[in-house]
Amino acid sequence: MTSLSFLPVAPWPILFLLAGLAAALIWWPAGRRERTETGGARGRRSAVVLLLLLAATRPALPGTDVRVDASSVDVYFVVDTTTSSMARDYAGSEPRLAGMRTDLKGVAAQLPGARFTVLSFDLDTTTRLPLTSDATALYAAADTLRPETSRWSRGSSVTVARTDLVAALQRGQATHPDRARLVFYLGDGEQTAETEPQPFEIPGGLVNGGAVLGYGTAAGGPMATTGNLSEGDVVDPSTGKPAISTIDEKQLAQIADQLGVPYLHRQSDDAGQAIVDAVHLTQLGSVSGAEQIELGGRTELYWVLLLAVALVGAWELGLVIASLTSLAALKRRTALGRTALGRTALGRPRLGRTRLGRPPTRRQAGAGRRPRGTPSDPSPGSTGHTQLETSSSTGGGGSA
Structure with missing residues (x-):
């Protein structure tokens, strides 16, 4: 009848103590960031601790005597x-x-x-x-x-x-x-x-x-x-x-x-x-x-457990990389959005407002008007014709 045998790399109490400390760090972390981790992340790390504990016990099946x-x-x-x-x-x-x-x-x-x-x-x-x-x-x-x-x-x-x-x-x-x-x-x-x-x-x-x-x-x-990368002999x-x-x-x-x-x-x-x-x-x-x-020969099984640790570790690493990639993409989108908003704000006309957001003064409001006494192009029905007509009628009255 085959049965497992164990040759732990350290005394059993030490192995269990180390595993307990690792579990405490996973499920009762001290940092704020660690306290917000999901149960899935903690579960994966707990699986790694358990697999390492089992590998440290060096389980084996009976093998050929040597x-x-x-x-x-x-x-x-x-x-x-x-x-x-x-x-x-x-x-x-x-x-x-x-x-x-x-x-x-x-x-x-x-x-x-x-x-x-x-x-x-x-x-x-x-x-x-x-x-x-x-x-x-x-x-x-x-x-x-x-x-x-x-x-x-x-x-x-x-x-x-x-x-x-x-x-x-x-x-x-x-x-x-x-x-x-x-x-x-x-x-x-x-x-x-x-x-x-x-x-x-x-x-x-x-x-x-x-x-x-x-x-x-x-x-x-x-x-x-x-x-070092250099070759040759030591020099006195x-x-x-x-x-x-x-x-x-x-x-x-x-x-x-x-x-x-x-x-x-x-x-x-x-x-x-x-x-x-x-x-x-x-x-x-x-x-x-x-x-x-x-x-008595032994067929060691710890390597299977270490292989499982490597697989879980690769899974965890993949999730971390994916999270970092998503975070970087989000930062890029946010930066692009802020840039576009800034450009829109720079190209928008400022209506009815002067610097510092104050309403325009009367002088500023009339800055585009024609100064007094400046001639303008005559046109039908303009003021110039009216003045000529008035002058003629006044002169005629004097002759009479």
Whole structure:
């Protein structure tokens, strides 16, 4: 009989708490705009929250049983990704980072069934891969390791990763005290910070073995610029020539002594064999002899739920775009209407009114009349004829 199984990505109480907070933000929003949203919009967002909650539980159907290698070893890689990791003096003229990537994969191949984590450091420390037994994930993390941006490089310490490494080791010891913990430090030992490096001291009992792996040569090599569109090498501002990075094996040997592990200078790829051969476990025996165990297979279903989330999200995005388009069209129509109204108002004659809306004065009203005494064209029955006639009749009376 088939039945669903669950492997939640977080404890159940945390998942339900996050879902409850999301629902509260959807149905009891704080902003005025959010309070006016329709029930349909809130329903879609609630569906997204529910689907994400179900996906986080990682539901699955029983699958085919598989046999895998298992060993009680946790491997902690600490990788230098400063600008000097791009110096071209590994295996001839390859970048040092290329050698580090190769050795990460080689060690993983030599320790089947182990769990791996990757921490990289430059100006600060970053966890590139949390503890996992998935070797494919480790290979992907190795391939995607990138150095810091050379333009923003301001110097770094070779021991800056100590605090994060100690925290990771302590978590591993607390959750799986019976597992061996191996630490592999990969770098060139070049201290570029202005201050001296802090001791790379690890509390006792946290490290059961490992190695410090050094990359580079005493002659050094130029470093390619990273993180921008320009090409070429990093330039030394004091000389105007390509800057040269060299390995500091004395510093690396000191770190190895503080960790209690051997130091190896890496110059070529040997599939990690020499690295594992140099590992000497303390307190927990040998790292070899991984056994095979049978695990029940699972057919994961979370991807179906995430696909549904994507569909609902696309629906919501389409509605938002349509709303914005309608709003823009409404604004254009309103602007056009106001423009047409303004033009009509400008072309309308102002009748019976002067500026400021006052009635015209008598002087303004008579501005178009003919001044007194101005002659005009004579016409039949005009005043000019009347005056002539009157003058004649007056003269005739005088003669009499």
